[in-house]
Amino acid sequence: MIFFNGNYVEQAHAEITDRGYQFGDGIYEVVRVYNGQLYTAQEHFERLLRSAAEIQMDAKYSVEEYIEICRQLIEKNQIEMGNIYIQVTRGVAPRNHPFPIPSVEPTILLYAYASARPEKGLKEGVKTITAEDIRWLRCDIKSLNLLGNVLNKQKAVEHGATEAIQIRDGIVTEGASSNVFAIKDGTVYTHPANHLILNGITRLEIKKVCASLNIPFVEEAFESSFLFECDEVFISSTSLEVTPVIQIDDTMISNGTPGKVTQAIQDGFVANIGIQ
Numbered sequence: 001m002i003f004f005n006g007n008y009v010e011q012a013h014a015e016i017t018d019r020g021y022q023f024g025d026g027i028y029e030v031v032r033v034y035n036g037q038l039y040t041a042q043e044h045f046e047r048l049l050r051s052a053a054e055i056q057m058d059a060k061y062s063v064e065e066y067i068e069i070c071r072q073l074i075e076k077n078q079i080e081m082g083n084i085y086i087q088v089t090r091g092v093a094p095r096n097h098p099f100p101i102p103s104v105e106p107t108i109l110l111y112a113y114a115s116a117r118p119e120k121g122l123k124e125g126v127k128t129i130t131a132e133d134i135r136w137l138r139c140d141i142k143s144l145n146l147l148g149n150v151l152n153k154q155k156a157v158e159h160g161a162t163e164a165i166q167i168r169d170g171i172v173t174e175g176a177s178s179n180v181f182a183i184k185d186g187t188v189y190t191h192p193a194n195h196l197i198l199n200g201i202t203r204l205e206i207k208k209v210c211a212s213l214n215i216p217f218v219e220e221a222f223e224s225s226f227l228f229e230c231d232e233v234f235i236s237s238t239s240l241e242v243t244p245v246i247q248i249d250d251t252m253i254s255n256g257t258p259g260k261v262t263q264a265i266q267d268g269f270v271a272n273i274g275i276q
């Protein structure tokens, strides 16, 4: 069962003039489900409403209403370990770039699906590549326009890698679908939460874990060369959690094994989720 424009239905189809379909004029979120329970849903829906406000769009429901829809979807689809995908577009209107006048109802889609944790990568670490960050300048909005991310992720896959670490003007911004962290002498460094990155919900959870473990967490831009001088690198996202990076391009990171600080952060993160 999926939720589409106010109803729980077995199937739904996009209209060809939906602005999400034609312009990428919409926003999305992915919320994790662990043991049948929503994880950090409040934070994800607050970010969804912020993304909506930033593009002057009405996402129609409150955080609490969205959470209730998610609970219904978990129950109706019997999801234990999985994700909920949420997408809101500006709606259906004859094709024209400016916002429709009068405004139309947004198209609202939520669906749940089973998805296992990426155990192998979490334990053994993953390979990554570096790639030029060719995206627009409002990466803080979780918009449907993902072409830059898609092209870089494809490049990673073609190199047998899990993620592309994106670099803009020599500075490490974030992964194609994750945030990036470098550790040097026990301190975690990551790009500040500004218009050049998505302020990941996992990133914010990691910040809390670091505080509880007394690991300094510095939100400062760093150059790509630092990736190869630091001790450890990891990436984070709703699906990847805290994933160690063991290779960037042709260079091994922390001798090709997950580093100790990364592992401590990963352990703290998993303990907070409450799963084994």
Ligand SMILES: Cc1ncc(COP(=O)(O)O)c(C=O)c1O
Binding pocket: 149, 174, 175, 176, 177, 178, 179, 197, 198, 199, 200, 201, 202, 203, 236, 237, 238, 239
């Ligand atoms: C570009 C980008 N940065 C960062 C993230 C991580 O965000 P979160 O931890 O909220 O999943 C994502 C997640 O999909 C992403 O697409």
